[in-house]
Amino acid sequence: MIKLAPVDQYIILAYFLFTFWLGFGRKNASDSTENFLVAGRRVTLPAFVASLVSTWYGGILGVGEFSYRFGISNWLVFGVPYYLCAIIFAIFLAGVARRSKHYTIPDQLEKVYGAKVRMAGAVFIFLLASPAPYLLMLGILLHLFLPVPIWAGILFSAGFSLLYIFRGGLQAVIRTDILQFVLMFLGFIILVVTAWTHYGGFNFLKEHLPAQHLTWHGGNSLQYILVWYVIAMATLVDANFYQRCFAAKSENVARWGIFVSVLFWLFFDFLTTTAGLYARVLLPELADPVQSFPRLAVFLLPNILQGVFFVALLATIMSTLDSFGFVSALTIGRDFLWRLRGGDDTSLNFYxxxxxxxxxxxxxxxAIASSSIISIWYQLGSIATPALLLPLLTSFNARWKMSQGAAFVNIVFAGGISALWIILSLIQEEIPLGIDAVFPGLVISLIIYLSDNNLKKR
Structure with a gap:
């Protein structure tokens, strides 16, 4: 446990109070469906960028662990593939998503493929948008510097986030995201500038880091790195990207908002990777690399600045928790409960x-039952990405779309084979055939798509 000074504890308390006021204290101008679910489709470019950028970094402790253990390859694994997929999304999908005026991804699946495909897709979107990893991360972080068990931190985080989303919907999420965006950059700029000022810049790091930390692979195999590039394709089916595009003021806001977000992600990845390298040099005997960022802050920063940095960590995770929680709830509420009850528009916010x-x-x-944040990401992403990727992407183009039957079979079988692969790896305690679970699912998906395409040409 990290013992914080009273002033740092007060800073953390002030953060929670102000976030609560932003999210809960300011009531929406209207409780209409559009206001609650897509912020009235009036989200401006600055708000779009702040919300999307902050939503994308909930795994901040995992980034710290990876940078500490594998060096600059963090950028190649958790940065570059996501930039590429985000740019592809901006060019090909952002505009059509905004034009669709949908509320959820399953709306698009139903429009093109029918109700059965919508229901199947909604199951995997719920898995992909699960806020469980971020609840676990907040529980670990609160346990690290407050005298509370992890399960209590998880419960507090869930209850806190739930209160203001319940009241304000996506508008409350975006209002709080703007604050989180400012705090996350402020905290890491303070940390990196302090380390740079006290110890020197890249020459200092180069002299003291293990040589492997400055290689592109960081000691990992090519297959391991390629798996993360495939998992990054989940960006193309990420419900938060679509939700922000559905809510954007215009197609240009949606498209350019993603391009601008990539620039901010580049800068933030520079900050986090650099901080991880300093942690590796200054704290070489760290028992748990997951704690590299908070431990580096305690090592480097004086009181008050420690509090600001811990608030930055909390803000980075909270923004993602809020967004994933809302999207996941919208999937349950709209795509399951609301439709099962007849689909009356007046009851949509209630459901x-x-x-x-x-x-x-x-x-x-x-979250309480899990012990590994990265394993939750990896497993859920490996199941949902093969299931959704081709049916969803091809649905936006009449020429490339699948038949209804093929889309349903694709979602069920591609997701199912990846899920089975993960179950077998857990039972056998080794990966079957040495092949990661996402690949069999993608192969099945591609076979189904090509077979369906061939049948349509006959």
Whole structure:
């Protein structure tokens, strides 16, 4: 446990109070469906960028661990593939997503493939958008510097986030994201500038880092790195990207908002990777690399600045928790409960709020039962990405879209084979055939797509 000075504890308390006021204290001008679910489709470029950028970095402790262990390859694994996929999304998908005026991804699946495909897709979108990893991360972080067990930190984080999303919907999420965006950059700029000032810049790091930390691979195999490039393709089916595009003021805001976000991600990745390298040099005997960022802050920063940095960590994770929690709840509320009850527009917000309760309840159980943040990401991403990738991407083009039957079979079988692969690896305690779970699912998906395409040409 990290013992914080009272002033740093007060800074953390002030952060929670101000975030709560932003999210809960300011009521939406209207409780209409569009206001609650897509912020009235009036999100401006600055708000779009702040929300998307902050939402994308919930795995900040995992980034610290990877940078500490593998050096600059962090950028190649957790940066470059996501920039590429985000740029592809901006060019080909952002505009059509905004034009669709949908509320959720399953709306698009139903429009093109029918209700059965919508329901199948919604299951995997719920998995991909689960806030469980971020609840676990907040529980670990709160346990690190407050005298509370991890499970209590998880429960507090879930309850805190749930309150203001329940009241304000996506508008509350975006309002708080703007604050989180400012705090996350402020905290890491303070940390990196302090380290640079006290110890020197890249020459200092080059002299003291293990040589492997400055290689592109960091000691990892090519297959391991390629797996993360494939997992990054989840960006193309990420519900938060679509939700922000659905809510954007215009197609240009959606498209250029993503381009600008990539620039901010580049800068933030520079900050986090550099901080991880300093942690490796200054704290070489660190027992748990997951704690590299908070431990580096304690080592380098004086009181008050420590509090600011810990708030930055909390803000980085909270923004992602809020966004994933809302999208997951919308999937439960709209794509399951609301449709099962007849689809009356006046009750949509009510069922979305019920979805919030269901989502956070399930996620709390998963988070408390799990021990590894990265394993949750890896497993859920490896299952959902093959299931959704081709059916969703091809749905936006009449020439390339699949038949309804093929889309349903693709979602069920591609996701199913990846899930089976993960189950076998857990039972056998080794990866079957040495092939990661995402690849069999993608191969099955591609075979189904090509077979369907061939049949349509006959």
């Amino acid at each position: 979305t709020r019920i979805g919030l309760l269901v989502t956070f309840s399930i996620s709390v159980v998963i």
